[in-house]
Amino acid sequence: MRDSRRQAPTVNAGSMADIAFLLLIFFLVTTTISADKGILRKLPAECLTPDCNIEVNDRNVLEIFINRNNELMVEGELIEVSDLKTLAIDFIDNDGANQCDYCNGKQLETSSDKPQDAIISLKHDSETSYGTFIDVQDEISKAYLKLRTAYAKSKFNKLPEGLTKDELIEVKKAYPFILSEVQLDRNQ
Incomplete structure (x- = not known):
């Protein structure tokens, strides 16, 4: 007599794991993974002397602050981000000490002595938007680029790309990029 209960046919799934593994490797190899790029900034050199605190004349520091409402203040006055480049150029290229033969500044007593002494201090609130912070960084970079380009043209008769x-x-060395960045944490 025959058994009335039939057994269901079984599928051999042993090779399924191998196929899934091969597909996984295929997708890992063929997929491009984009790497996020950050802001290209060179960190300052490590201070190797015992006393790394240097006294800086107040006139050589341009204080920039971005508050939590993304408003930009330079030396305590509200300004537009688009005006920052001009203010930074005037500050850096001031030649207040009358020691810079290539500077074109106004020699104001309230701005830097020379480009090598000019420090831009950028402070921002912990709630400042990333976009505003980058816009401010860009304007500062544009100011240095303009000064360096003018110096390269006058000194070497070349654009920076051809130097x-x-x-x-x-x-x-003529226009060193000196930027101090501080994030103010309101939780302390």
């Missing part, structure tokens, strides 16, 4: 390595170093 040799030694010429580029000289341009950067």
Whole structure:
């Protein structure tokens, strides 16, 4: 007699794991993973001397603050982000000490002595938007680019892209990018 109960056919699933593994490897190899890029900034060199605190004349520091409402204050006055580039150029290129033969500044007593002493202090609130912070950084970078480009044209009769390595170093020494960044934490 025959058994009335039939057994259901079974499917051999042993190779399914191998196929899934091969598909996984295929997608990992063929997929491009985009890497996020940050702000390209060179960190300052490590201070190797015992006393790293340097006294800085107040006139050599341009204080910029971005509050939690994304409003920009320079030296305590509200300004538009679009005006920051001009203010930074006037501050850096001031030549208040009358020691810079390539500066075109107004020699104001309220601005920097020379470009090598000019420090831009950027402070921002912990709730400042990332976009506003980047816009301010861009305006500061544009100010330095304009000053360095003008110096390269007058000194070497070249644009910065055409400078040799030694010429580029000289341009950067003439207008060093000195930026101090501080985030104010309101939770303390």
